[in-house]
Amino acid sequence: MTTPPFAPVTDADLAVLRAQLGRPARGVVGVASRCVCGNPTVVATVPRLPDGTPFPTFYYLTHPAATSAMSVLEADHIMKELSDQLAEDPEIAEAYARAHESYLRDRALFGEVAEIEGISAGGMPTRVKCLHALAAHSLAAGPGVNPIGDLALARSTWSASRCVCVEPGVAG
Template sequence: MQAQLGRPMRGVVGIAARCVCGNPTVVATEPRLPDGTPFPTFYYLTHPGATAAMSALEATQVMRELADALAEDEELAAAYTRAHEAYLSDRAVHGTVDEIEGISAGGMPVRVKCLHAVAAHSLAAGPGVNPIGDLALERGDWSPERCTCAAPGGTG
């Protein structure tokens, strides 16, 4: 994971999703880092291919399109709210932090702010939990079902 990010990892409690080759794709992180900093991003995308794909999408108009869809589609908005609640529930297992109470990641539950965070949630929780993360993964040029790792153990 350190090699993927180019820096030491902080507060990791486990690997929440893996590439088909076994390398980490998403880590789960403590809600309070070891230095005391509150950290709302429980699911953190580490895979370089996934990270690059979400960065490329963020550089397009897709975030605006997803935000518009969220504002116009009541079912999508309700599912995104459920994703927010599921995210908070998953993180609460590792403790609660008053400073981030009710705050998840990626703009949930009312906006689309960070595709990296919502895609990480989708990868960790599985399809159907975070609809915006699922849409971001569908639109990206990276797939969790095809290894693109250059690290040891990767087949890509």
């Protein structure tokens, strides 16, 4: 197996993450997606945090504008619409199941944790539970891997191709 293609986290990244999250980032092993200005958008985290807590969310959305956009979609009940699509479209369901397996393979490269075995994120492979996690997976893996994450990103007001950070190197 090879590691997923993401950059190691730097001290500068950790400073931006601290500003984005309002707290120190925990268990970060790399930056899986960046804003066009270079700031982290998605980080990859170890499956067991340094304090011993199992952490299934391998791809974690950190960019404030992206997280806000996903929160707006959740508040607008888009998850129900996406859940209905998942239930009604066998192609989406099959692709979503493959996304779940891809997520588990990526995370397994950084350790196996019995408490979260078989659990990915965002409700995969059968539910739509957290658009933040699904969008993070889509941004990290690229278009076409996670259909629900792709649909959420397409429905959002945020775009990975447009920087809305305050200034390069500073969280927005």
